[in-house]
Amino acid sequence: xxxxxxxxxxxxxxxxxxLTVWSFLLTLALSGGGTLVVRxxxxxxxxxxxxxxxxxxxxxxxxxxxATISGSNLGRWGLGTLPSSTEATQAFSIMLFMAYxxxxxxxxxxxxxxxxxxxxGQESSGLPPSQSAFGGSSYDNNYGGGNVEEGYGGDNxxxxxxxx
Numbered sequence: 001x002x003x004x005x006x007x008x009x010x011x012x013x014x015x016x017x018x019l020t021v022w023s024f025l026l027t028l029a030l031s032g033g034g035t036l037v038v039r040x041x042x043x044x045x046x047x048x049x050x051x052x053x054x055x056x057x058x059x060x061x062x063x064x065x066x067a068t069i070s071g072s073n074l075g076r077w078g079l080g081t082l083p084s085s086t087e088a089t090q091a092f093s094i095m096l097f098m099a100y101x102x103x104x105x106x107x108x109x110x111x112x113x114x115x116x117x118x119x120x121g122q123e124s125s126g127l128p129p130s131q132s133a134f135g136g137s138s139y140d141n142n143y144g145g146g147n148v149e150e151g152y153g154g155d156n157x158x159x160x161x162x163x164x
C-alpha cells in the first residue's frame with residue numbers, strides 16, 4: 001500500500017488522505033497479527049482465530065469502501081485530472097477486497113483445522129495430577145482444614161465458614 005501514501009500526498013481532500021493512510025496502517029497490523037495467529041501454534045486460541053475472522057471481514061469492508069471512494073473521485077474529476085496514485089489505490093483496494101474476502105471465507109470454513117485439539121482437564125489446570133489446588137486434600141470433603149467429623153471450622157461448634 002505504498003500507493004496509499006502517494007495518494008494521500010497528492011489528494012485534494014484531507015479525508016481521502018486520512019482514509020488511505022489509515023487503511024495502510026490497518027493492513028500492516030492485520031498482516032502482523034494474522035501471521036502470528038496462523039503460523040504460531042501458541043497464538044491459535046479460539047478467541048484469536050475468531051478475532052482474526054472478524055478483523056479480516058472488517059478489512060474487506062474497508063477495502064471496498066476505499067475502492068468506492070477512489071472510484072467516485074475518478075468519476076467526479078475525470079481520469080486525466082487525478083494523479084495515477086488514485087487509480088493505483090483503487091486497483092489495489094479491489095484486489096485486497098477480493099483477497100480479504102476469500103481469506104475470511106477460508107478461515108471461517110476451516111477454523112477447526114487451525115485450532116489445536118482441546119486439552120484435557122489435567123493439562124489445562126497447570127497442576128500436576130497428584131496435587132490439589134487447595135493444599136493436597138479434596139475441597140469437597142474438607143472445607144477449611146479439619147476433618148469432616150470435626151465440622152467446618154476444625155471444632156464441633158460449627159463456628160467456621162459454612163459451605164455455600
